[in-house]
Amino acid sequence: MDTAESTPTVYKKNSKLKQSVINFFTDLYKINQFIIRFFKEAFVPPFELKEVLRQCFEVGVRSFTLISVTGFIVGVIFTKQSRPSLSEFGATSWLPSLVSIAIMRALAPLVTALIASGKVGSSIGAELGSMRVTEQIDAMEVSGTKPFKFLVCTRVLATTLTIPILATYTGFIAILGGYLNVSQNEGTSWSTFIQQVFEPLTFIDFVASLIKSIVFGFTIGIVGCYQGFNSTKGTEGVGKAANGAVVTAMFLVFIEEVIIVQITSWFR
Amino acid sequence: MKKVKAAADHSNPVISIRGLKKSFEDYAVLRGIDLDLYAGENLVVLGRSGTGKSVLIKIISGLLSPDEGEITVLGHNLAQITEKQLQELRIRIGFSFQNSALYDSMTVRKNLEFPLVRNRKNITKTEINTAVETVLDAVGLSQTINQMPSELSGGQRKRIGIARTLILNPEVMLYDEPTAGLDPITCIEINDLINEVQQRFNTSSIIITHDLTCAKQTGDRIAMLLDGQFQRTGTFDEVFDTTDPRVKPFYDYNFIQ
Secondary structure: OHHHHHHHHHHHHHHHHHHHHHHHHHHHHHHHHHHHHHHHHHOOOOOOHHHHHHHHHHHHHHHHHHHHHHHHHHHHHHHHHHHHHHHHOOOHHHHHHHHHHHHHHHHHHHHHHHHHHHHHHHHHHHHHHHHHHOOHHHHHHHOOOOHHHHHHHHHHHHHHHHHHHHHHHHHHHHHHHHHHHHHHHHOOOHHHHHHHHHOOOOHHHHHHHHHHHHHHHHHHHHHHHHHHHOOOOHHHHHHHHHHHHHHHHHHHHHHHHHHHHHHHHHHO | OOOOOOOOEEEEEEEEEEEEEEEEOOEEEEEEEEEEEEEOOEEEEEOOOOOOHHHHHHHHOOOOOOOEEEEEEOOEEOOOOOHHHHHHHHHOEEEEOOOOOOOOOOOHHHHHHHHHHHHOOOOOHHHHHHHHHHHHHHOOOHHHOOOOHHHOOHHHHHHHHHHHHHOOOOOEEEEEOOOOOOOHHHHHHHHHHHHHHHHHOOOEEEEEEOOHHHHHHHOOEEEEEEOOEEEEEEOHHHHHOOOOOOOHHHHHHHOOO
């Protein structure tokens, strides 16, 4: 009896697993096609410069306040939490260096990317998803416009260009937060603090941080657009697109962080 | 309300379809469609929901690919044209969507300007304004020019959707359920607008509907889509002069007798 009942369950589980694997590779293939299409269309005239600039403004405005607040808090908290460990060795003077390394190498691009995934990625996913299910994308296509170029390429370029700028800004704000905490507790002056901030940083740190931000920006844009552009099943699909854009982008950002950190460590 | 117009030119099909088949997974929606749309003609495609009417016009406009069959639109075989040619061809075809598909983030003016600006690179601001005013006047909604789509009623949205397609001076109009979800008075106004568009802009049209009033008022010819094929074709009276149990109830339920 047990065997008879358990066999179909195992079979069902295997079948589900098989389907999940097939779906995973199908999605992977589709997203690769989507990325290839982006590179084929984005850099071929006519260029949508006006729309790219409009989207850059949108991306910047959407995330600016949240990134300012988050960046500042990250700077203050990181400095505050690091102090006890350093003070045990009487090394609180190393705080500016520690803060700058942590912020420039990891926190600024990562925090910016996570905030942008939530704010910008979900917004792109929902906007394009809604346009898909209400046939606005089809309407563009039948009126002689290339919706992929106009909607997808512009948004992906905008996130790729804007996220590095936002990450630099986050870094600055976080360091400012760190300075306020350090100056309050250690009485360090701004000029000394800034000197100590830049002392441990190398050219590779700046380049790695920039590359990371560009990769994160591209990921957020492409994932949001992919989810929205391929949205189906009406309003339910719009929700799924927005949700999928955030979850997938955040997951990929962490994976990319690990890979880029590993690669840059080879150059140090 | 019945339209008065010149007869269509039957020597000159603007759209010609032969042996069109389309399936979604295992379900065959279109099972061998043959169709000619002649210049200056309004052809109504009637059928129940889910019979593939919208699929048919999406294939004609290149939004969907057929599984089999030959489709010639304005002299171009869709299977043999390049992406660029298809894009140019689409400018000559107006597509009015069931839910109007107005761009939510743009005002009525921007909605109307969009296809024009995208397709006529050297157009001046004055020409754009003139074109926008002309089509808005044609659909009788000049006062809505600065409104957002969310501020418009269902009927107004339909009209603006039609105006947006007219701005490129299309030769063929495809209407997907133009009267769906509208009150009877607005339906009649939309039907009149379809006839007016045909006469004023000299278009040939395919009108997808299950509304018999719309079919009767706008159609020069009716094609009844049943089981994936055109089972009956002719004038309104010819199509419904039958005891066919698949066709008769359609008429009876629309004109409650």
